[in-house]
Amino acid sequence: MPELTQNQIAKLSQVSQATVSRVLRGDPRVNEELRQRVLSVIEKHGYVPDARAQSLRSQRTGTLGLVVHRSPKQLARDPFFSALIAAIIEFAGKAGYHLCVDAARAVQSRQAIYEELLRTRRVDGLILVEPQTQDERMPRLLEEGFPFVLIGRYEPTDAVYSVDNDNIGAARTATEHLIRKAHYRIAYVSGPRGVFVCEDRYQGYRQALERAGIEPSSDLVAWGDFSEEHGYRAMSRLLSLPNPPTAVLAVDDLVAVGALRAVKERCRAVPQQVAVIGFNDSPFCNYVEPPLSSIAVDIRALAQIATDLLIRLIEEREVHQRRYIVPCQLVERSST
Amino acid sequence: MPELTQNQIAKLSQVSQATVSRVLRGDPRVNEELRQRVLSVIEKHGYVPDARAQSLRSQRTGTLGLVVHRSPKQLARDPFFSALIAAIIEFAGKAGYHLCVDAARAVQSRQAIYEELLRTRRVDGLILVEPQTQDERMPRLLEEGFPFVLIGRYEPTDAVYSVDNDNIGAARTATEHLIRKAHYRIAYVSGPRGVFVCEDRYQGYRQALERAGIEPSSDLVAWGDFSEEHGYRAMSRLLSLPNPPTAVLAVDDLVAVGALRAVKERCRAVPQQVAVIGFNDSPFCNYVEPPLSSIAVDIRALAQIATDLLIRLIEEREVHQRRYIVPCQLVERSST
């Protein structure tokens, strides 16, 4: 049963298509009798507007694009992204927008996705999650004046609208927390170099060390990826150093869990001999043994701000504040 | 810098818009000289087709809809759904489709989403994840002949295309596994009644008991939701029975983790005194203490089959096999 069009409604009501459109849009300049005639026909036969035609005409699609800079496999594993996506779906939905999601790690396919979503006018705006420090698309997006919002950071210009965690402050807080627990050799197990989150947390870590007068050692910093496996291997290596760390700040809970595994495998007591703290306060932090201290990121706030910001950009084309920072919170559990 | 249209390209090339369209679509009936002229103009100024206009014209949007029957909050928490969504994004992308995701638990808003996505022709087809046993929209979708695929099951008619885990078989396998470990009082901590997954797993559980000649007891079955909290509370209650269970099959890893917490809180040894097994083989199964046995669901296979099936339905309107069953696999760890 194909959907009726305004034209068919018009014929059935014996009015013009324009009148049907006016009735539907609540235009006051339409005679009450005709209005009733049209409404009763619609009531009887049903009518749903064609979104494609509407968006061709109105230049609006009512859809936001979400591009996550991770491979689908990483996406599947990391609860942070699923929570973020879920929250964005929620807020976009509340504001009457749909959401088109894509994920891609390879630069090339990301490029294609941008073209696809944006230039083809499939979406009204874009939310980009954690682009990397050298991201070649940003200048083009800016130049084209296309509405987009970052979750994360972009350094080269401050013309970009973005929301970010206070990663530097949070990492500093976490490190200071470890220092207060009398740890002086503190390791940082990170994700890849060049990813803002990792670099920022590294900075916060360094700041805390410096403020406490601890000499930072590059031996205690391990760059890698966001996997449990990396956490395990990096921590294993660190623990076999002649002068091993007594505490570790992980860039991510998944990485922290891997580190935890390495520590337990060597039968070091947690937190007495080695303290571990992660990032994101993932649900599973409560379930691991011992429960993992972590930095809680306010995912819903990130999603909320990013979505609102983007929609304001789309609908009004102007927003005063460009950068938003969402504070994080230390969640202390038994691992520290 | 607004995107150029075929019309503008046509003017610049001094040909008609129809010719530009023909060149772009590779129509052979166009003079080589004109073709070159058009191509060089496009090369110089750039051209990206307008997806809205194309879909209005072609009746295809190149987008699939995904509707998950869970609240965004549950979505955020449960790694099963994030993995599923990620996999569907991946396969849809590979097939050249975009993905529009929505989630809603309330029946009413689900209704609205169906209307929105489907009747407005925003998507070419729909993937519905785990609808409930009494789902009032299925008949309407069928009647309208709209392409859609279920991940899960729908009983009232077998005219529906669907992919599902072998939930009955898997729950039977899990329960038999517990029986082999010499457990005779086995509890089943479930999600809500009326949700197919829960009902099917319940059936498998009962089958295993019956085959082993164990009298099933409704005291040992706890219906609830998919939360860790429910697992904890239900298991606490079960353990304080005069004749408590020595093993528990949980409908979900999250629920299993809650049950595990209840067991450990009472200082019962796992798996010696109480064995626990979950469902989904979530990443965190490895990290909890003790590592949680679970039934691994082949999420990527589910996603792959559902996506392929839907795309075939959209593009060819006919598929032979209607129901697909994906086998599950027991993953034995220390909790059993």
Next chain:
DNA sequence: CCTTTGCCAGAATACGTATTCTCTCCACGT
């Protein structure tokens, strides 16, 4: 009585693409 004003609704048009229709031009066969 004629013009102005205002209301209301149909006609026309635009959005951008894909396809059909139509016309011109040229080569070929009788």
Next chain:
DNA sequence: ACGTGGAGAGAATACGTATTCTGGCAAAGG
């Protein structure tokens, strides 16, 4: 020489909606 056929390209149209343009009609005003 004239009709036939076919190639190739522009003109026209459709997809469905929203808006502007236009015109008819009646009431109001001179």
